[in-house]
Amino acid sequence: MESELKFTLKEDASFREIMNEPIILDHLLLTGNMSYAMRSSYFDTADQLLRQRRGSLRIRRSNERFYLTLKLPSHNNALYNTGVFERQEWEFELNDEDRHWDMKTGINPTWFLNRILAETDYKESADPDLVQILRVIEGRSLYEVCLADYTRTSYPYSYRSSRFELCFDEGYLGTAEYVKQFSEIELELLTGNREDLFYLKNDFLAKLPVISATKSKYDQAIEIADLYRR
Structure with missing residues (x-):
């Protein structure tokens, strides 16, 4: 399960300004940070079976x-409407052999589940929701529908009884042909109490020049793709 907060910056606010605020500085676990060049490509079937679900x-x-x-x-679902993004999530790293996978051949559910089994516990990998969606898209050709291309700077962050990954993301969303610029702050709950998300959200809104985000990167990118799909 993925639980996180997302914020956008108010007009004229900057990451540099926000980093100097006590609600940030006083809760960082380390002074260092890690920066990544990130590119997220989102895929779906021709009739958008994943999006429909x-x-x-x-x-x-x-x-x-x-x-x-x-x-x-x-x-x-109620959490999503409060500005707290909570989703079921399954993820694994692609090895060298996996990278030659042709998306147009679709997904083999057995392959996917076996890869998840290697990195998580059996109960999570055998979730009925996961098995069902894998069967729905089994063997269906997959196509890139939108993307996000950005730089992420992340910090380990502690708040109340919980630990988070604090991320500053800046880049572009959309398609290979049409993009818009974005800046976003994301806090993913790593360990601790889910209720701390709500306390942290309120603290950020009260003490920083930010607004709660209402859409994920995928949601924003697919909206841009829709505008130019005609």
């Missing part, structure tokens, strides 16, 4: 490593 399939390049991620809606 509010899911997404992503291949993300992070520097020189590649990850395949499948996301589905959380059963607790």
Whole structure:
């Protein structure tokens, strides 16, 4: 399960300004940071079976490593409307052999589940929602429908009883032909109490020049793709 907060910057605000605020500086676990060149390509069938089910399939390049991620809606849909993004998520790193996979041949459910089994516990990999969506798209050709190309700077962050990954993302969303620029702050809950997300959200909104984001990168990118798909 993925649980995170997303914020956009108010007009004239900057990452540099925000980094100097106590709600950031006083909670960083280390003074250092890590920067990544990220490119997320989102795939779907020709008739958008994943989108119809509010899911997404992503291949993300992070520097020189590649990850395949499948996301589905959380059963607790109310959280999404509060600015807390919570989704079911399954992810594994693609090895050298996997990178030669032709997306037009579709996904083999057995291959996907076996890869997940190697990195997570059996209960999570055998989730009925996961098995069902894999069967729905089994063998169906997959096509890139939108993308996000950006730089991520991340910090380990502690708040109350929880630990987060604090990320500053800046780049472009859309398609290979049409993009828009974006800046976003993301905090992913790594360990701790999910309720801390709500306290942290309120603190950020009260103390920083930010606004709660209402759409994921995929949601924003696919909207741009829709505008030019005609």
